[in-house]
Structure formats: C-alpha cells, structure tokens
Amino acid sequence: MSHGVKPHHIGLLTSGGDSPGMNAAIRAVVRCAHVQGLKVTGFLGGYDGLVNGRSRPLGPRDVSNIIQRGGTMLRTARSAAFFTEEGRAKAASILGELGVEALVVIGGNGTFTGADILHREHGVRSVGLPGTIDNDLKGTDRSIGYDTAINTAVEAIDRIRDTASSHDRLFFVEVMGRDSGAIALDCAVAAGAEFVLVPEREEHIDQLIEAIKGSDGAKASSIVVVAEGETEGGAFRIADLVKDRLPNKDIRVTVIGHVQRGGSPTVQDRVLSSRLGVAAVDALVRGEHSCMMGMIGGQVTSTPFAEAIQGHRELDRDLFRVLRILAT
Numbered sequence: 001m002s003h004g005v006k007p008h009h010i011g012l013l014t015s016g017g018d019s020p021g022m023n024a025a026i027r028a029v030v031r032c033a034h035v036q037g038l039k040v041t042g043f044l045g046g047y048d049g050l051v052n053g054r055s056r057p058l059g060p061r062d063v064s065n066i067i068q069r070g071g072t073m074l075r076t077a078r079s080a081a082f083f084t085e086e087g088r089a090k091a092a093s094i095l096g097e098l099g100v101e102a103l104v105v106i107g108g109n110g111t112f113t114g115a116d117i118l119h120r121e122h123g124v125r126s127v128g129l130p131g132t133i134d135n136d137l138k139g140t141d142r143s144i145g146y147d148t149a150i151n152t153a154v155e156a157i158d159r160i161r162d163t164a165s166s167h168d169r170l171f172f173v174e175v176m177g178r179d180s181g182a183i184a185l186d187c188a189v190a191a192g193a194e195f196v197l198v199p200e201r202e203e204h205i206d207q208l209i210e211a212i213k214g215s216d217g218a219k220a221s222s223i224v225v226v227a228e229g230e231t232e233g234g235a236f237r238i239a240d241l242v243k244d245r246l247p248n249k250d251i252r253v254t255v256i257g258h259v260q261r262g263g264s265p266t267v268q269d270r271v272l273s274s275r276l277g278v279a280a281v282d283a284l285v286r287g288e289h290s291c292m293m294g295m296i297g298g299q300v301t302s303t304p305f306a307e308a309i310q311g312h313r314e315l316d317r318d319l320f321r322v323l324r325i326l327a328t
Helices: 022-035 046-051 085-098 109-122 146-167 182-190 205-215 235-245 267-285 318-326
Strands: 009-014 039-043 055-057 102-107 125-130 170-175 195-197 222-227 251-255 291-296 299-304
Touching (some): 009 046, 022 267, 125 267, 146 170, 146 222, 146 267, 182 195, 222 235, 267 299
Parallel strands (some): 009 039
Antiparallel strands (some): 039 055
16 A cells, blocks of 8 residues: 555545445445545545546535435446546546545446546555445455345345245346356355355256256255356356256246345444444554545454455355255
8 A cells, every 4th residue: 555645634535346244334434524524525426526527526415315315315327438547637627627536446346447547647645445236355354235235136036935835936036247157146045045156166967957856756846046147148048958968947037236225234244334434544644545444353454445346355265165065
C-alpha cells in the first residue's frame, strides 16, 4: 500500500454490480468521515457519474434509514468514457474542481482496476471496499453482499426442493457466478444438493450422470446447483445433456437470477459493511491508499489493489469432498 497526506475532502462512489450492504457501507463512510472532520461528496452512477460530474454532498443525515436497504443510493452504471484516457483525465479534472483529494470506491475487480489506473495516470488516491456478491476478491474472507446472496439463493433452493420431492423430479438450479463458483458451492452444501458445477472445476458429464443415478430410488428428489459461468454453458445446456442420457428422467430448470442481488442485507453483511466503511476512512486519514480493506479471520486487513484483483480467490476445495459425502 502507498502512503500520503491526510485528505480533508473525500469522494465516494459505488461501481459494478450492486450488492446488498452497499448502502450500509455508504452510511459508515459518511458518518466516520463526519466524525473525523472530513467533507464527503458522493458521485451518482459510479465512474460514469464521476466523468460527467454528477455529484451531491453527503452528511450524516443524508444516510439515515439506509442501512437496511438493498441496492445503492448512489446508483451504479458502466462507463464507456472512463475506459478512455480522455475520460479519466476529465474525471481527475472534476475531482480537482470540487476539491476532492481522495476516493472511497465500493465494488469489485473492475472498480479497483479503474481506481488503480486513475492513481497511476493522475495521482488520485483511493481506498476500496469489496462490494460484490461473487466473493472472488483476494484479501477478504467475505465480500459485501455475499452472505445475503447465498441466503437468498438457499431459501429459493429449499422451496424448489419441496416441489421436487412432491413430483420425484431432478432440478437444475442456476445461481449467479460468471467467473466464480463460490455462491454455487456454498449453496450446494447448505441446501443439501447432490452435485455442483462451477467454472473453476471442469466436471465430466459422466460424473454428473453417476451422481444422479446414485441418488435414484434412494431419494424423492435431486438438486444440482449450477454456476452461470459453468464451462458447459449453464443450467439449460446441462439439462439437455442429461436428458439425452436419461430420457425417462423428469427434469426441470430454475434460474434464480438477479433476485440474489436484491433485498435487505443480512446482519453479517450490515456488520461487515459498517466495519469496512469505518476502516476505509481511517486508512485515508492515516495516509494510506491504493488498497482494499477486507476482513480475514475476524480482523480488518488492508490489501494492495494489485494483489486484490490478481486472479480469483480460490474455492475451499474441502467443500467438494463434504458435498460428495453428504450427498450419499
């Protein structure tokens, strides 16, 4: 991580996909900044709002009654302009005009990559908070929104199990995770699924067929959890392949989709967001920047952007063994 002087005016934005707990993080940043005597400007619509100068001042009362709300009050959007040197130069110019000396950015890989480039090109200091339901960032055990997302997905799978059992059906349930199978793996274990398919682990169709046949007759239903980025092409493609091999099997597909992003954040996500929001402001006050604040083993940690966005956080391989044992 890098060090610099304490800022007196910080900017705040949320970028990338929304995740439950972002509002709680916004609240924590604004109120901690107020206690530290810092001015806060929020940018509306992520980096697109920064490039186009859409901003509003934020004080303690502006963030009242948002800790329980999903989504982000600052909104989020993709920005084609920020991908260009001209766009980033414009963003830096707007920060200078407003007197903003440092940023707190809440998001994932793309968000931190943008902040890192902005610092290298224009010296804009930033601290990041891991706001993504994918839980794929290095430097934190859990990212903001992940706990809410997996609880939402497991609740849906539990409901699907009820109807699957009533009709002796095989359900393929697709959850979010284009590049990461974290949601799928945790949900599969928690919901008692028979099998899981994730992008990080290429499973042969024969292994899946064997698992399904192994549960036939012994169970009234079967659930296979599929991450959307699974290598074969998602739940519908997998269901078609299985139907070709098991033509007499009653198969259904459910895609849980963006419902996983919404809803009131869990207690764990609210506490995580609150702790990391305060930690981000404290880091800037200490002169730290170009880093992501996270939680490892219950302790607040700081990880340089370059490390946080390098590759993907690895899945807990032992959970595959646990799932296999418990699916018998």
